[in-house]
Amino acid sequence: xxxxxxxxxxxxxxxxxxxxxxxxxxxxxxxxxxxxxxxxxxxxxxxxxxxxxxxxxxxxxxxxxxxxxxxxxxxxxxxxxxxxxxxxxxxxxxxxxxxxxxxxxxxxxxxxxxxxxxxxxxxxxxxxxxxxxxxxxxxxxxxxxxxxxxxxxxxxxxxxxxxxxxxxxxxxxxxxxxxxxxxxxxxxxxxxxxxxxxxxxxxxxxxxxxxxxxxxxxxxxxxxxxxxxxxxxxxxxxxxxxxxxxxxxxxxxxxxxxxxxxxxxxxxxxxxxxxxxxxxxxxxxxxxxxxxxxxxxxxxxxxxxxxxxxxxxxxxxxxxxxxxxxxxxxxxxxxxxxxxxxxxxxxxxxxxxxxxxxxxxxxxxxxxxxxxxxxxxxxxxxxxxxxxxxxxxxxxxxxxxxxxxxxxxxxxxxxxxxxxxxxxxxxxxxxxxxxxxxxxxxxxxxxxxxxxxxxxxxxxxxxxxxxxxxxxxxxxxxxxxxxxxxxxxxxxxxxxxxxxxxxxxxxxxxxxxxxxxxxxxxxxxxxxxxxxxxxxxxxxxxxxxxxxxxxxxxxxxxxxxxxxxxxxxxxxxxxxxxxxxx
Amino acid sequence: xxxxxxxxxxxxxxxxxxxxxxxxxxxxxxxxxxxxxxxxxxxxxxxxxxxxxxxxxxxxxxxxxxxxxxxxxxxxxxxxxxxxxxxxxxxxxxxxxxxxxxxxxxxxxxxxxxxxxxxxxxxxxxxxxxxxxxxxxxxxxxxxxxxxxxxxxxxxxxxxxxxxxxxxxxxxxxxxxxxxxxxxxxxxxxxxxxxxxxxxxxxxxxxxxxxxxxxxxxxxxxxxxxxxxxxxxxxxxxxxxxxxxxxxxxxxxxxxxxxxxxxx
Numbered sequence: 001x002x003x004x005x006x007x008x009x010x011x012x013x014x015x016x017x018x019x020x021x022x023x024x025x026x027x028x029x030x031x032x033x034x035x036x037x038x039x040x041x042x043x044x045x046x047x048x049x050x051x052x053x054x055x056x057x058x059x060x061x062x063x064x065x066x067x068x069x070x071x072x073x074x075x076x077x078x079x080x081x082x083x084x085x086x087x088x089x090x091x092x093x094x095x096x097x098x099x100x101x102x103x104x105x106x107x108x109x110x111x112x113x114x115x116x117x118x119x120x121x122x123x124x125x126x127x128x129x130x131x132x133x134x135x136x137x138x139x140x141x142x143x144x145x146x147x148x149x150x151x152x153x154x155x156x157x158x159x160x161x162x163x164x165x166x167x168x169x170x171x172x173x174x175x176x177x178x179x180x181x182x183x184x185x186x187x188x189x190x191x192x193x194x195x196x197x198x199x200x201x202x203x204x205x206x207x208x209x210x211x212x213x214x215x216x217x218x219x220x221x222x223x224x225x226x227x228x229x230x231x232x233x234x235x236x237x238x239x240x241x242x243x244x245x246x247x248x249x250x251x252x253x254x255x256x257x258x259x260x261x262x263x264x265x266x267x268x269x270x271x272x273x274x275x276x277x278x279x280x281x282x283x284x285x286x287x288x289x290x291x292x293x294x295x296x297x298x299x300x301x302x303x304x305x306x307x308x309x310x311x312x313x314x315x316x317x318x319x320x321x322x323x324x325x326x327x328x329x330x331x332x333x334x335x336x337x338x339x340x341x342x343x344x345x346x347x348x349x350x351x352x353x354x355x356x357x358x359x360x361x362x363x364x365x366x367x368x369x370x371x372x373x374x375x376x377x378x379x380x381x382x383x384x385x386x387x388x389x390x391x392x393x394x395x396x397x398x399x400x401x402x403x404x405x406x407x408x409x410x411x412x413x414x415x416x417x418x419x420x421x422x423x424x425x426x427x428x429x430x431x432x433x434x435x436x437x438x439x440x441x442x443x444x445x446x447x448x449x450x451x452x453x454x455x456x457x458x459x460x461x462x463x464x465x466x467x468x469x470x471x472x473x474x475x476x477x478x479x480x481x482x483x484x485x486x487x488x489x490x491x492x493x494x495x496x497x498x499x500x501x502x503x504x505x506x507x508x509x510x511x512x513x514x515x516x517x518x519x520x521x522x523x524x525x526x527x528x529x530x531x532x533x534x535x536x537x538x539x540x541x542x543x544x545x546x547x548x549x550x551x552x553x554x555x556x557x558x559x560x561x562x563x564x565x566x567x568x569x570x571x572x573x574x575x576x577x578x579x580x581x582x
Numbered sequence: 583x584x585x586x587x588x589x590x591x592x593x594x595x596x597x598x599x600x601x602x603x604x605x606x607x608x609x610x611x612x613x614x615x616x617x618x619x620x621x622x623x624x625x626x627x628x629x630x631x632x633x634x635x636x637x638x639x640x641x642x643x644x645x646x647x648x649x650x651x652x653x654x655x656x657x658x659x660x661x662x663x664x665x666x667x668x669x670x671x672x673x674x675x676x677x678x679x680x681x682x683x684x685x686x687x688x689x690x691x692x693x694x695x696x697x698x699x700x701x702x703x704x705x706x707x708x709x710x711x712x713x714x715x716x717x718x719x720x721x722x723x724x725x726x727x728x729x730x731x732x733x734x735x736x737x738x739x740x741x742x743x744x745x746x747x748x749x750x751x752x753x754x755x756x757x758x759x760x761x762x763x764x765x766x767x768x769x770x771x772x773x774x775x776x777x778x779x780x781x782x783x784x785x786x787x788x789x790x791x792x793x794x795x796x797x798x799x800x801x802x803x804x805x806x807x808x809x810x811x812x813x814x815x816x817x818x819x820x821x822x823x824x825x826x827x828x829x830x831x832x833x834x835x836x837x838x839x840x841x842x843x844x845x846x
Contacts, residue, residue: 397680400724401705407713407720414706416691427692433705452784453811455693457664461708487780536778538785558778558785565775565785579690581775581785582664 032172032260034188036136036146038117038153039166039180043130044070046163047109048099060097061089065410066435069101104348106130109161111352114329116160120152125314127332128208133176136169146185170194174256177205191259196232200224203231203253206262208332209341219249231257274312275372276300283322283365287354290366291347297371298342305373312373315342317349320368327353330374346371401433410434418443422450422543423556423569424459424579449543451556456567456579463576466568467492467531468559477573478555482542491559491566492531493577532561540570637674637727637754640814642807646768646794654726655748656765657755663770663790664689665697669814670756671729672698679703679726679754684718685710686731686758698813715740722747722755730757738762766796786810789817 040046044062045054054060059075061068068084078093090096106129114132117124121134134153140146150167157165168179170186175195179186186194195202200223207213223246228234234242235257242250252262276297284290305312318328329349354366404413414430420441421427427450429440468476470486477485537559544553555570556578567579636651644650652658652674660667672694675681680703683689687708695701705725710717714735721728722744736744745763748755755761770790777786787810794803806817 393680396724397703397705398724400682400720403720403724404707404717407717408707408709408711412707412709412711414708416695416701416704416706418692418695418701424690424692428690428695428701430691430706430708437702453696454665454785454788454809455690455696457668457690457693458688459690459692461687484781536780536783538778538781538783560775560778560785564773565778565788580664581788582662582773 031189032175032191034136034140034169034171035173035176036121036134036139036149036153036167036169037127037173037176037180038132038134038157039168039177040113040130040157040163041166042070042072043110043163044101044106045072046161047106047129050109050161050163051105053099054097058097059093059095060099062099062101063089064101065432103129103344104351107345107348108352111349113157113161113163116156117153120156121149123330125330125332131177131180133173133332140169150183150185170259172256172259172261174203174206175259178202192235192257195257195259196230196235198231200229200231200234200253200257203256206256215249216253219246219253222246223253272376273372273374274301274304274308274310274376275370276304277368277370280365280367280369283367284369285354285365287347287351290350290354290369291343293369294346294350294371295343297369298346299339301371301373302339302342305376310373310376313375313377314373315345316370316372316374317346318370318372319350319353319366321366322364325364342371405433420445420447422447422545424451424455424567427455449541451541451567451579454581456581458580458582460577460580463569463578465494466566466575466577467494468557468568468570468575469531475573476575478540478542478570482540482553482555484540484557488534488537488557488559490531491534491561491568493566532563534559534561536560637679638677639673640669642814642816643670643792643805646792646803646805647766648797652754653765654752654754655750657745657748657757657761657763659757659759659761659764659767661758661767661769663773663792664758665693665788665809666768666770666790666792667729667756667758668694668697668699669809671727674727674754675699675703680724681705681727681729682707682721682725683729684721684731685714685733686729689729689731711735715744718744719747722751722753725753727754727756730755730759730761732759764796766794769793769795 045060048054048060048062049056054072057074058072059078059080060072061075061080062070063086067086068080068082068089071080071082075089075093075096080089080092080096084092086098090098110126110129114124114126117132117134121139123135125133127133136146136149139149139152143149143152146169150169153167154165157163166180166183168176168181168184168186170176170179171188171191175186175191178195178198200220203216203220204213207216223229223234228237234254237254239251239254242254246253256262278293278297280290280293284293313333315331315333316328317331318326320326331345331349350366401413410432413433415433415435415437417429417431417437417439419427419429419439420443426441427443431437467490468488469490469492470476471489472486474486476488479485537557539557540555541557542553542555545551547553552571557568557570557575559566559568565581566577567581568575569578570576634654636649636653638651639647652670658670660670668689671681671683676698681699682705683691683694684707691701691704691706694704705721707717707721710733712735714733715737718728718730718733718736718740728748742762745755745761755764757764770792772789772791774789775785775787776789777783787808789806789808791804791806794805808815808817
């Protein structure tokens, strides 16, 4: 392609560059693999339809704990979108059918479809449920044209599963993926031009694992902030400038944006594949026995990859059944997989085979199982320290949290976010672990009238009512101008009603549950009242927040008793403990 | 005059160097009697801690810890002061440790952040519920520091199991309730808040007396500390708590029990 075009002189600097060349002046010597990508829109929904959970005419969404993950076409027509909160979606569309997202179901239902595709084209790579990639050059020669390949693939899928699929053909994976979204065939050598006007956000479609999605999302964010908003902008940068600024991932993204493969092709066979295999004796008839063996294999494969410091681009799962049938499936993988993720992939694959829903073998027990890591390349990721772990970090914490979430639910494990606000209670918000950690209110804003530091070390989860009286025993109120009517002399903190202290917990530690300041035992005041004698106080600090919503002005008061200090908040004539300085 | 102070300066510098190198205790020469600096208690040069084994604590509290910090795999029971608990967690968290706060629904996380605890490495489980043994066990596996409140669902047997699990995993338990096998018990009391008058001022600094009991602690020696804008500092020695005989200090009723009596 490059030879046919007029090459510009090798100039440095900016300016438009014709497709097929890189700005360094060198012609594009390498050409990307010609790929056909088959994409089933809304596959998770189609999978649910295939399993008979919903009908194709239903307005349905799939959701996980955080929000909507897939939307059926009917629901989309009503305005429901991915990423919405469940309640929002239901508000838009009252007769919405809600289903829990289930990756295993997606893979299971996808298996017959892949087998259908395999009847047309060999060497199918599953990118994720709903998307497969096949080499396009051979089949197009066999079937006559690339359009004929697309037609044959769509037909095969319709026959195998009844789902509607779209096919795109182009050079390089990214271009083929995007072409599939519009059912187009990009002529050879035109991928870069096809990609140039696209948003850099389209890079996300390439990702198949959660980590790589997170990494690409960060990269895309950064690129957009720097003003590189289209793939063409990214492609026009010099490679030598990309590597130091965006690292290995940036180079990958740039290669994709230029319509190339993510990794440069290597003439020699890079590294031998790593394989692990096991004979299953007795043959595994049930999914759990097979999955158990798969787990061991996956862990072994993972540990061998880690030991050699490599990642693989494809995972091949192959199995032999009792009746002699051989089953092979290749998964496309980007980045490093953890052993658990690896196990999951294998288990889903086995479920697809053993459920026998595809109407093909095996519906026979499995006797042999083999995992192979293919297209091995050196890992650029952070490794464990030389002498084992250096510090226990994110990975271990994540793992522990996942286990705890499994025990007590996702809402039981929270991460704190610093917020802007005036009272100590407003300055931290707890969100479920894994949720967005962005503050709703800017913590760096000045927040005039905020409670001065130090902040109380204990902030009762539920407000604890308190009584504040002066030396005569009259309740201390806040006057109309925000001043105290009378000098506070005694404060009486009532025990929280909802949480009586258990008799067994009478120990020093109960100080946290009992939000009273440390100090001598309550004593009778001058007027026979009980409470703690106040030795000093600071304030009152009136704060009138959100006056537009009709709230009462609130008054804060720091009170020092003989053994401790309290932050009281008052509204109207009532006081409660907002914090304990203990 | 000038020469004397110069000599003293040199002696002090030498003494400091020797302390840092670990030679200080073995020498019995004139350098040992080097005159201490003019400031009431100059913070001793923090000895290099092996963070693989020992998590750091605020320097003012280091004398209470036999190893100069919290040894990994051990437990420290902190009673009487939540702010002390938060400062200890913050010192460990500031050194890169991940921290889980369990069964403390009332803890003021804004104060924790102010104390220096990086909240992005903190996970909070306010109510572990009846599954506490498994929940805390999982967290012990994954986190360096566990700040543990009152878990009523934990039986004594669970506590012993968790303590041994923490020992193998090398994580640190900071508890507010009695815990078997705690290496150290820190009891805070005699709290005085400064900065507030009658209707004027604002709370500024808190002074507490911390007494340490436990293995490797020779005698229950109280330390008066001041927690304020400058972090945790040793309070000025003219406070009588430092000079009086230490024996009677041990009989002070722990603060938390009193507070319970008050509100209960």
